[in-house]
Amino acid sequence: MDALRMEVENLNAMINELSKRVSKEKDRGLQTLPEVDEWITWAEEVETKASNLLDGSISECHILSKCDDFSEISSSTHSYNESVRMTLKEVEALRSKGVFKVLVERSPLSLVKKILPPLQKIVSREILFEKVWKCLAGNQCGTLGLYGMAGVGKSNLLTRIKKKFEEVGDVSGHMILLVVVASDEVVESIQDEIYKRCYILLGGEAKDHKAKAIWNLLRRKRFVLLLDGIQKEVDLEEIGVPRPSRENGCKIVFTTRSREACGSKWVDAVEEVTCLGPEEAWEVFEEVVGETTLKSHPDIPQMARIVARKCGGLPLALTLAGKTMSCKRTVREWHHAINVLVSSTKKNSSSEVPILKFAYDNLPGEDIRSCFMYCTLFPKIWDISKQELVDCWIGEGMVKDEDREIAEMKGYEMIGDLVIMGFLTENESGDGVKMMHDMVLEMASWIASQASDSGRHAENIVVKCGKRIISCQRSMIGEW
Numbered sequence: 001m002d003a004l005r006m007e008v009e010n011l012n013a014m015i016n017e018l019s020k021r022v023s024k025e026k027d028r029g030l031q032t033l034p035e036v037d038e039w040i041t042w043a044e045e046v047e048t049k050a051s052n053l054l055d056g057s058i059s060e061c062h063i064l065s066k067c068d069d070f071s072e073i074s075s076s077t078h079s080y081n082e083s084v085r086m087t088l089k090e091v092e093a094l095r096s097k098g099v100f101k102v103l104v105e106r107s108p109l110s111l112v113k114k115i116l117p118p119l120q121k122i123v124s125r126e127i128l129f130e131k132v133w134k135c136l137a138g139n140q141c142g143t144l145g146l147y148g149m150a151g152v153g154k155s156n157l158l159t160r161i162k163k164k165f166e167e168v169g170d171v172s173g174h175m176i177l178l179v180v181v182a183s184d185e186v187v188e189s190i191q192d193e194i195y196k197r198c199y200i201l202l203g204g205e206a207k208d209h210k211a212k213a214i215w216n217l218l219r220r221k222r223f224v225l226l227l228d229g230i231q232k233e234v235d236l237e238e239i240g241v242p243r244p245s246r247e248n249g250c251k252i253v254f255t256t257r258s259r260e261a262c263g264s265k266w267v268d269a270v271e272e273v274t275c276l277g278p279e280e281a282w283e284v285f286e287e288v289v290g291e292t293t294l295k296s297h298p299d300i301p302q303m304a305r306i307v308a309r310k311c312g313g314l315p316l317a318l319t320l321a322g323k324t325m326s327c328k329r330t331v332r333e334w335h336h337a338i339n340v341l342v343s344s345t346k347k348n349s350s351s352e353v354p355i356l357k358f359a360y361d362n363l364p365g366e367d368i369r370s371c372f373m374y375c376t377l378f379p380k381i382w383d384i385s386k387q388e389l390v391d392c393w394i395g396e397g398m399v400k401d402e403d404r405e406i407a408e409m410k411g412y413e414m415i416g417d418l419v420i421m422g423f424l425t426e427n428e429s430g431d432g433v434k435m436m437h438d439m440v441l442e443m444a445s446w447i448a449s450q451a452s453d454s455g456r457h458a459e460n461i462v463v464k465c466g467k468r469i470i471s472c473q474r475s476m477i478g479e480w
Contacts, residue, residue: 004084007091008050010403014098015043017409024416025103036103043094050087099408102430103416122280125153129160132271136161136251141269142244143252145262148273151316151439154255155228157273161253165224174224174251180381181229187238190227193381194239211240218242218250227254229438233264275313282308284315288322296329303334310341311355316437320359320422356443363421368414370398372423375435376444383432386415 018040022032135141146154158178165176179193191210198217205213219242227234234254236243243266244250255273256262262270276284285308286294294301307325311317328334337358344354363369371393378384390411393399399414401407415433418424423440424433435441 004050004088004091005054007088007095008047008054010406011043011047011050011091011095011098013403013406014095014409015040015047017406017413018098018100021103021409021413021416024413024420032103033100036100039094039098039100043098046087046090046094050091053084053087095405099405100412122276122284124276124280125157128271128273129157132157132161133164135269135271136253139246142246142250143266143268144254145267145270146253146255146273147257147259147262147270149275149314150257150442151314151437152273152275153315154273155437156315158226158228158253158255162224162226165251174249175221176224176226178226179228181227181231186231186234190234190239194225194241207238211238214240215242222249224251224253227252230254230256230261232258233261235264236266276315276318277313278309281311281313281318284308284318285311285322288319289326293326293329297331299331300329300334303331303338306338307334307341310338314355316422316439317355321355323421324359324362353443353446356439357447359421360423360443360447363423364417367398368417371411371414372418373444373448374398375418375424375433376441376448378434380435380438380441383427383434385432386412387431389415389433 018036022036022040025032132144132146136144146157148154162176162178165174177194177197179190179197181189181193187207188210191207191214194214195210198214218240225241236252241252242248242250244252254261259270259272275281282305285304289304294304304325307321308318311321325334325337328337340358340361341354344357360369360372363372374393374396375384375389390399390408393411393414394404394407399407399411401410415424419426419433424435426433
């Protein structure tokens with residue numbers, strides 16, 4: 001009986017944790033998988049049956065206490081004991097099947113609608129996209145550079161270009177390669193990613209050997225190469241990429257923060273991606289915060305405009321700040337947000353850091369903040385398996401519970417929260433995540449450096465991902 005009681009308590013905890021995750025996914029407009037809903041229904045029925053058995057345990061124990069030997073035990077008591085035994089097995093089976101890596105159907109349209117809703121509707125962004133696409137669709141432009149400050153929406157624009165090429169792919173016949181440049185070693189970083197995308201076996205070759213292999217493959221293809229995050233001018237010949245021309249019909253589009261990176265002789269056209277104007281920025285912020293919150297008090301809309309202005313027209317900052325403030329429905333909370341942003345802006349030369357730090361500080365609890373910081377150990381281009389990430393969090397003691405299944409569900413709930421808030425993004429299959437944006441990763445590094453400067457957890461900072469460090473001095477590690 002004690003075993004059944006303990007299993008029922010653990011089952012209840014699993015039902016509650018899973019129900020919270022399901023509720024959050026439905027708030028995002030996503031449809032949960034049928035097996036998830038079926039498990040919750042089944043679990044609730046079994047929990048009710050088990051609770052009824054536990055409620056009758058006192059009377060059954062009283063009956064048993066009056067029996068002097070086994071022969072005096074009634075058939076009804078035997079039946080009750082068998083029901084307890086069978087229900088215990090059923091509860092154990094339920095719990096073993098109650099950890100779900102993926103809760104929802106992967107619906108690209110609904111994901112775009114919920115995660116990136118405002119950016120698809122902004123008039124200036126639509127005009128820019130149409131201008132860029134018209135340029136690429138013509139024969140005069142083979143290589144296009146998109147530049148602008150961090151968080152302004154370059155990667156989002158590049159993603160839209162990729163989807164447009166995919167839509168016309170059957171007609172154009174282009175092979176589409178999207179490469180996220182995640183290292184200062186630009187040439188080798190791009191080469192390695194092209195190797196992976198084209199299923200060329202890596203053999204540790206030198207750059208010139210890789211360039212020859214890539215050239216031999218791409219010179220026979222009609223390709224679209226999309227490079228996200230170029231930091232400096234790139235030599236196509238050094239990478240091994242044939243130069244686009246009117247004859248081969250190939251296209252290259254790259255994003256960069258630096259206007260100087262667009263100065264190469266092989267760049268045919270350049271477009272700047274600028275910050276949003278005040279009214280468009282307000283429209284983004286207003287949509288992300290939501291009508292319910294904005295109407296919760298007459299003074300909140302005016303204060304919301306102040307917070308929106310602090311975002312400087314950056315879509316990333318507007319989205320993160322908007323999601324953070326979407327649950328703040330008192331004047332006091334909005335006053336506090338404004339005071340924090342004003343005071344922290346004075347202390348930082350970068351206007352973006354205070355907004356991102358504010359969103360980080362408003363994550364629900366120190367545990368989830370620690371789990372987010374753990375994610376910064378992975379390179380930004382990596383798809384981190386959700387299960388492996390949860391296993392790491394549990395192994396590091398960041399997610400704790402005596403029951404392993406409940407600990408896993410808590411870990412998955414934290415991943416869901418970080419995705420909803422915009423700190424992580426899911427892959428297409430839904431079983432993995434990666435950092436949402438360079439600026440988020442840079443903000444995390446800044447937080448870590450502040451902790452290091454103040455002497456807190458300084459020994460935890462060893463290397464920065466993607467820097468191809470092959471040796472580490474003792475001074476980098478500190479005292480263990």
